[in-house]
Amino acid sequence: MPRIPDVTLANPRAARVKQVRALSGRPARSQHGQFLVEGPQGVREAVRCAPSAVRDLYLTEAAAQRYREIYEAALEAGLFVHVGTPEVLAAMSPDAQGVLAVVRAVRPTLAEALGSLAEGRRRPLLVAVLATVRDPGNAGTVIRAADAAGADLVVLAGESVDVHNPKVVRSTAGSLFHLPVVSGVPLAEVVRAVRASGCSVLAADGAGDHDLDELLDVAGAAGRPAAVPDLAASTAWVFGNEARGLDEADRELADAVVRVPIRGAAESLNLATAATVCLYASSRAQR
Template sequence: MPRIPDVTLANPRAGRVKQVRALSGRSARSKHGQFLVEGPQGVREVVRHAPQDVRDLYVTAAAARRHPEILDAAQHADLYVHVGTPEVLDAMSADAQGVLAVVRARAPELTTALATAGSPDRALLVAVLASVRDPGNAGTVIRAADAAGADLVVLAGDSVDVHNPKVVRSTAGSLFHLPVVTGVTLAQAVDAARAADCTVLAADGTGRYDLDDLLDVAGSDAADVPDLACGTAWVFGNEAWGLPAPDRALADAVVRVPIRGQAESLNLATAATVCLYASGRAHR
């Protein structure tokens, strides 16, 4: 059991508490270049995988006892650990569950991220979100991309802020496992992915190609059919209106996820998970 420091923060109205709480808003995040990671799962992953980005770690004594691995990793990384009362942590964030980190925002550049992603013996897999505005959906797709073995996620166009607290929570720590690029247009994302030898596939119910059919022939050099075994950048559209025709036209092909039952459609996160796992399987 790591040593738990003494309580040093007991006033929920202190200036430090207000500064941390303010990071739940986009303006404060932009001004300070920092964001919140709330709850033990996200904090555990950022401390393990990106300790160099952690500015401060806040815990209650009870949470430190419940999650000794977080405190142990933080002390090993020589991070600033502040022990506060439950009232202080609640004032900082209603979703902290007694564990909260203030993290420096990273801004990976698209071309560099693509050039350094993946490995020489494996095709690239990229997820591109086009004007995805729901934070829960965006975070869930980042988590699914991580689970499927994707190398990179791009939030293009008018997508939600990746450091929105709900996005960060929805990633369940996957935000710290792979690069997430923002601040580019969909056209820029598509051009960069194609330059990195990725076939660009738009996921849409109107697609010419059936995902199952493509998976059946992946790696077989079937003529005039996109090969899922090659480097692939999947483009996923907005929750409400999907991918408009001009966005679909940017892709090399449009692919539909087959609907076997009576469901009218799949939601964004589910469709993205199915597509990314199909590519992950083809790449293996």
């Protein structure tokens, strides 16, 4: 069993510490093409699923002992591992919990992601599209929900939040490294591309013409009317901005607009909850 090395980083004001901390801001991320992964769960998945993208791993001595599997997996992958004092790790990130990774940003294009998914495919596609979603917690939670539901791709369309924002990365709980995430593509372009890949495009909106439960009732059925979307087929769900939802022009891009039924007194569901319900409905129908 590898011995935990002695502390090598002890100065919280060192240049390296400042360079790592700067990655919490978008200018430094854009300049260096790197981002932060904070906390044991996210770092564990980065080391396990994307070791070639991990530039440096930082741990306190206590964290290296507690999360020995991360430390040993990083060594086995040949990664650069640094042990620092708690003060150094806190200076790099107050949310690191003693474990932090600097990761190279991999930004697949939409064409690359869809092309890779098409190779040897034998089951329907499931895609989550976020249209101008600005809240990092919501964006990260939808990525995590999409991963859990077995979705194939997430797209942050239009002026959505930066996928490498630290709050987005933390909210994904490692799911960012489980499925492709594309960003910066206009919604109309996304719709054209996923439709060309065989997906029907469903917009989630409280004023939708179709009820999600009713679509589940007829999913995959031979007698389903042609005008009724089939949740068992390849589907791209479009979810709108937290405050404004989808505007009329965005809804018109979709093949159908679907509402999640509200049976209680709640006015509505928040974005991440509605997205989770819709994605799981498609996942169940596709199975």
